[in-house]
Amino acid sequence: MSDIILEMRGITKTFPGVKALDNVNLKVKEGEIHALCGENGAGKSTLMKVLSGVYPHGTYTGDILFKGNVCEFKDTKQSEELGIVIVHQELALIPYLSIAENIFLGNEQAKNGVIDWNSTINHTKELLEKVGLSESPNTRVNTLGVGKQQLIEIAKALSKKVKLLILDEPTAALNEDDSENLLNLMLEFQKQGITSIIISHKLNEVSKVADSITILRDGATIETLDVEKDGVTEDRIIKGMVGRDLVNRYPTRTHKIGDVFFEVKDWTVYHPTNEERKIVNNASFNVCKGEVVGIAGLMGAGRTELAMSIFGRSYGKRISGKVYKDGKEINVSTVNKAVQNGIAYVTEDRKEYGLILIDDIKRNITLSNLGHISKNFVVDDNKEILESENFRKKMNIKCSSIQQKTGNLSGGNQQKVVLSKWIFTKPDVLILDEPTRGIDVGAKYEIYTIINELVAEGKGVVVISSELPEILGMCDRIYVMNEGKIMGELSREEASQEKIMKLVVNKKQEV
Known part of the structure; x- marks a missing residue:
């Protein structure tokens, strides 16, 4: 496990008004499980999107070396051809298609240009069993909860010839039993020679499966830890993430x-x-x-x-x-x-029900209570800006401004916008x-x-x-x-x- 399968050198990525990655370096050994840790907005997902071709070559500076060869991916298809497959934090399934159709979309099981449905169904059953799902392959995806949809995303990744599997918050939507099964599955993949990169905020999970941990903070590499040699604890990871000791996970309350x-x-x-x-x-x-x-x-x-x-x-x-x-x-x-x-309700599925991702932070926050910022049915722009800015500061939403599109925020900062939106209804x-x-x-x-x-x-x-x-x-x-x-x-x-x-x-x- 000493050979380096992946090296990212001096990766810098800038969005309007924000430097998301600042000269980031990452080395991953072949066959290991490598964890990426950091606060929301630290640049973890952005780094993996650079690696997988979501952000194509030319939109960032720095080099990607996979198995010693320099890679310049134009899209995810090119990275997948080399065996680099990413499962994103946000679901990317087509809701009105079946599980089988989603898993093999773009990777159809076909003979002479005709889809072999028997093969498709049988392979889907095998993949669902691997991720712990008992649903029929013909089940329509939109009838399933967000947790099961996450498992389908992982099954979809497994349907490709994976050499480096990237999992962005894979257990975020799962309960403890399902999370445990998935972590055990990652360890099984490791035995089969698959290298994995996991992004997770659940530090107990990171400590359980990771061989190495790279910590990012404010778009920069802070350190890489060897879990076994360095005797890594959750408190040690937290200190690297936030730059200070976090003594109590839950604030005291009278x-x-x-x-x-x-x-x-x-x-x-x-x-x-x-x-x-x-x-x-x-x-x-x-x-x-x-x-x-x-x-x-x-x-x-x-x-x-x-x-x-x-x-x-x-x-x-x-x-x-x-x-x-x-x-x-x-x-x-x-x-x-x-x-x-x-009564206010903050949904578990912020992408589908909580936010308008193509709209800015300001409008997402105030949309739930327009009457509070309006006079004679006309929105008071100054009041809207003032209220939104107050929530940005109070919730510590990391963004270039309240005019930034919500879809460009990290998952955690999107969640803060959803919370702000409903707290605004008082x-x-x-x-x-x-x-x-x-x-x-x-x-x-x-x-x-x-x-x-x-x-x-x-x-x-x-x-x-x-x-x-x-x-x-x-x-x-x-x-x-x-x-x-x-x-x-x-x-x-x-x-x-x-x-x-x-x-x-x-x-x-x-x-």
Whole structure:
């Protein structure tokens, strides 16, 4: 494993007003798993896009050497021909095509110019088994959750003759079990001689699988660590990422919890296309003023569907049940009515539902509450700029200006824009669905601080998260869901990962 398969020398990449990469150097040994770590906006994804040809030769300076040969990729097709395959953080599937069609799109299994569907289906089954999916190859992609779509992206990469596999936040959308399976899969790939580069903010995962770690900060290479020789710890990685020690992952909070002011009772939701299939089954929960309530559970438990259906019936059919605020039943039948009643929902899928990627940061933030920046139905440009600039500073959004297109931001900074957008509506109840997915530890701390500020004002926050340490570290009470049902409720004092998982796998019980 001593031979260098990849070397990137002096890579510099500039966007209007921002130097994303500044003389970055990277060496990857053949057969190793090499991790790229850094805060959001550090340049990790940009560096990998340069490597894979997303940013073609001529748009950056510096050299790429793969197996000792200088490469000047014009597009991703050229890099894939050499066996360099990237799985992006943002999904790139065609929603109305099947799993099989997505996996082999552009790489069709054909004989004499005609697609061999038997071969396509059989190969798809093999690939799905490798990534731990049991779905039929004919399943349409848009009927699956974001986590399963991520696994399909990885299966698609595996369908090519991979020599260097690049995974950008591969487990961000996955629960702990699925993440564990994927990490084990990477180790299996390593045994088969495949070299991998992984970008991840989950430092426990990095420590588990990585042989070497390169840390980027503000577009520059800080250091490369040998995990075994240097005795690398999570705290050591964090110090390199943020330039300082981060003593506590979760900011301290004085728990001043008031009375129950938000309740959902007997909430039932059916599947939008199969109205006989019950997705949420008679769920009831409540939130107190000044309280952070967690909803834990495995992927497919119905957590997102519960949240979306409450927020203006954005998901599902044949919805029944009641929502109360301050003891009075409220109408949440449309998104507008839900917002008017003080409810906001930050989606888990920022690209599809959270943002207008071709529009600027300013408009994305203010779009949710135009009335606040308007007079006689005309937007006050100065007020819009002032409000957006305040959120840029408060949320520490790394950008050239609030006029920058949101689609050009890193994933974590896009997430900060989504949070800003809904906090701008001044909600009484804020539902956060995977709020720190794909966000580095420093930015997570900032978002946790914002959550604490909201509950300090007497607001209620509901956090849906697949990261149990996050649920345990931030929440005052925790509801556990499985197969659409609330399986139990745990207080902050009695909650543990073991008790949560016991509720997930067992039938409903008193705790």
